[in-house]
Amino acid sequence: MPLKRHAIQWPWRGLLVVILLGLAASLWYATQRIHYEWRWERVPQYFAYRAEVSQDAPVAGRVSAVTPDGGVSRIAIAPESGGPLVTVTVEQARVKAGDAVAANAAVGVNFEWRVGPLTQGLWVTIWISFVSGFVGLAIGLITGLCRISKNPTLRGLAIMYIELIRGTPLLVQIFIFYFFIGTVLNLDRIVAGVGALALFVGAYTAEIIRAGIQSIAKGQTEAARSLGMSATQTMIYIVLPQAFKRVLPPLAGQFISLIKDSSLVSVIAITDLTKSGREIITSSFATFEIWFTVALLYLLVTAVLSQLLFWLERRFARSD
């Protein structure tokens, strides 16, 4: 007799599909009711678009011929000062044969791919999160070590910092950092934003790292010390590597939160993904589409990061 009963799965899967379809339908119905017109076709241009770059005539003269050649046009110009014909190749001619052209006057345009504001905002969000995460990790490591130090001064400072950051909202911290510390030290808004995020994530990381270090069995330290390793060597070679492996999951959660929390720096006019979204909406009127797209982009970044950390975790699991 089988010990494990095989529960029938497909009705529940079916129910899941029905619920999802129901949600989609109600979303559609809701937008119908407010007569919202979806304009998804407006969204791609904010990722990348083809910009017109005008091409100038190198000399003053008269256009003698415009010959289409595949996707481009060749414009032959007879210079005023005489001499041989000068040829200019453009993607779209704006002159015809017989026109007079001045030197440095536009004769046609070329198209060039440009990065749109959504892509730019996404990039700002990614690098701000990355830099502040990295700095925050360093702050957290140092603070975590101070937190368990035997020295009362170091321990006191660490506890104060952690409590201060964890007891106040990030939004308020960003304002204080920008308007107060930023003004006093004359900081750039980017530096202020990254600094505020790093201090914020550092306090949480410190607690995670402290717990990780304290979770490593005392026997590990004793074995290392009995081999003649100093306290620092023991920390570097024995305790921290094991602690780091153990705290990787909560650390990953912290960094995924950081990516989302970084959207708050838009309040001090840093053009991250969120601020880009808000700016685009003022010109495109595609409010719903842009916010959905922005949400999807955040989701994409966090999903990639959590996959990356999952992979890292599995690599560390080799010694289990």
Add this chain to the structure above:
Amino acid sequence: MIEVKNLIKTFEGRGQVVRAVDDVSTQVAKGEVVVIIGPSGSGKSTFLRCLNGLEEFNDGQVIIDGIDLTESKTNLNAVRREVGMVFQHFNLFPHKTVLENVTLAQRVVRQRKPAEANERAMKLLTKVGIAEKANEYPSRLSGGQQQRVAIARALAMDPKVMLFDEPTSALDPEMVGEVLDVMKQLAREGMTMAVVTHEMGFAREVADRVMFMDAGRLLEDAPPAQFFTAPREPRAQAFLKQVL
């Protein structure tokens, strides 16, 4: 090699003071093997841990190879590298392979070149009969194998003294022999050893002296033949009756 004078170590907890090591004095000569026995909680581990400064003691003196641990200018790390220690629960570094476990301290403490450290490690792993597992992680090894690696790890520092704190107590019975064999070989090679153990056979066969501790006090210190046949102390007699 080891000299202990009026060693006192107390623990304070929940309002009461435990005298874990109570005024112990003894000496261990070079090449001597002493076995320390006694009931659980009698201070054997604490005594051993005082010998390499893992435990700070309250009073008394510990002198290892002429170096006084209590003297303020003594570098404890420098003393510890001369004193190997083997623990009941092995305490191998789980994130390092067997080979790395044995080479790490050689490289960072003794500053040996990787090739030299590896060679020394492989020689010792061969000696304890576990060379073929050099690239495994400790979690893949049986308890007996892990304990033999731990012994090799301590030996890699070329210690002058080896301390064993119940090295076979956490092992399945069929693995006790392989670890004791390694220890017997070490004793034959002239290593100075202090061994806390409940293996009376080992004490009889290998020990030069047996020390009996109870409630932090060193009650009896005699050659095994004398200790096992005619213990002076009534408490030692009672203890032997229980374990033999």
